Amino acid sequence: xxxxxxxxxxxxxWSTPPFDPRFPSQxxxxxxYQNFLDYHRCLKTRTRRGKSTQxxxxxxxxxxxxxxxxxxxSWNEQIKNGIFAGKI
Amino acid sequence: xxxxxxVGLQDATSPIMEELITFHDHALMIIFLICFLVxxxxxxxxxxxxxxxxxSDAQEMETVWTILPAIILVLIALPSLRILYMTxxxxxxxxxxxxxxxxxxxxxxxTDYGGLIFNSYMxxxxxxxxxxxxxxxxxxxxxxxxxxxxRMMITSQDVLHSWAVPTLGLKTDAIPGRxxxxxxxxxxxxxxxxxxxxxxxxxxxxxPIVLELIPLKIFEMGPVFTL
Numbered sequence: 001x002x003x004x005x006x007x008x009x010x011x012x013x014w015s016t017p018p019f020d021p022r023f024p025s026q027x028x029x030x031x032x033y034q035n036f037l038d039y040h041r042c043l044k045t046r047t048r049r050g051k052s053t054q055x056x057x058x059x060x061x062x063x064x065x066x067x068x069x070x071x072x073x074s075w076n077e078q079i080k081n082g083i084f085a086g087k088i
Numbered sequence: 089x090x091x092x093x094x095v096g097l098q099d100a101t102s103p104i105m106e107e108l109i110t111f112h113d114h115a116l117m118i119i120f121l122i123c124f125l126v127x128x129x130x131x132x133x134x135x136x137x138x139x140x141x142x143x144s145d146a147q148e149m150e151t152v153w154t155i156l157p158a159i160i161l162v163l164i165a166l167p168s169l170r171i172l173y174m175t176x177x178x179x180x181x182x183x184x185x186x187x188x189x190x191x192x193x194x195x196x197x198x199t200d201y202g203g204l205i206f207n208s209y210m211x212x213x214x215x216x217x218x219x220x221x222x223x224x225x226x227x228x229x230x231x232x233x234x235x236x237x238x239r240m241m242i243t244s245q246d247v248l249h250s251w252a253v254p255t256l257g258l259k260t261d262a263i264p265g266r267x268x269x270x271x272x273x274x275x276x277x278x279x280x281x282x283x284x285x286x287x288x289x290x291x292x293x294x295x296p297i298v299l300e301l302i303p304l305k306i307f308e309m310g311p312v313f314t315l
Contacts, residue, residue, distance in 0.1 A: 016200050016239065019178040026176065026260075028241060029267040065184045065199050066267070068243055 017062040035063035040088045098255045105257030181239035189249030189262035192291035229300040233307035234274040242268045253282035274301045
């Protein structure tokens with residue numbers, strides 16, 4: 001299973017997630033969840049192909065900014081235990 | 089912030105609140121106009137002993153006072169809808185802050201700024217210093233820059249709360265399992281107060297919100313890290 005203890009991204013020109021037209025409503029839970037899934041899918045795909053996972057950093061930044069930390073910790077725990085409901 | 093015995097709206101600190109105040113005045117003027125018109129008509133009809141046969145079963149009058157209210161409602165609805173959609177704009181935010189409601193305090197997460205997380209409890213009366221505000225001051229303020237669009241992600245960990253700051257025109261429900269988004273841009277520096285606005289238990293009245301809005305240059309110097 002992928003290492004879910006993602007490293008803190010390096011300091012850079014990151015501001016905050018921009019407006020995502022896929023999620024225009026006030027409820028941003030899908031935005032948070034989708035970027036979390038995208039991050040882990042990206043890690044999985046690029047690791048399998050032996051490529052650098054640096055492009056996955058964007059998804060990490062987005063979900064790290066949008067998702068409450070307790071949610072992320074809960075999901076990471078589920079991934080570790082192999083009981084995460086989402087499809088990665 | 090509100091002063092003692094205030095019954096009007098607080099001074100605006102964001103463009104949204106400026107629009108809301110203008111709309112409030114607009115709607116209130118229409119309400120006054122209609123109330124005085126109706127009261128005047130009632131007064132006239134109740135104080136006369138005469139009967140006007142032209143008023144009974146008057147089709148023209150029925151038509152007028154059916155169409156005219158519809159026009160008035162449209163005059164109220166159009167600016168209202170405009171402001172409603174303005175409040176939903178995200179406006180390319182510069183900073184994202186997460187506010188998580190608990191019984192009975194708020195947790196704030198600055199994950200764009202080094203992952204700072206802190207709880208914000210109301211200062212108990214015994215801890216108040218001269219000049220502190222009873223039931224409003226907290227131990228850790230939320231410090232934010234002015235003139236920058238800020239996105240608030242609001243949720244709750246246990247029961248329903250509502251994150252409300254009247255001077256910014258903000259009131260967004262904190263619902264467990266749902267992540268509500270709202271944005272605002274402050275136009276002037278200062279300390280602004282809000283309170284939980286959804287009954288959440290015995291201490292619902294004791295979980296205030298304090299925002300300290302400072303110029304961006306000072307915010308960039310990093311006082312937020314010296315909380």
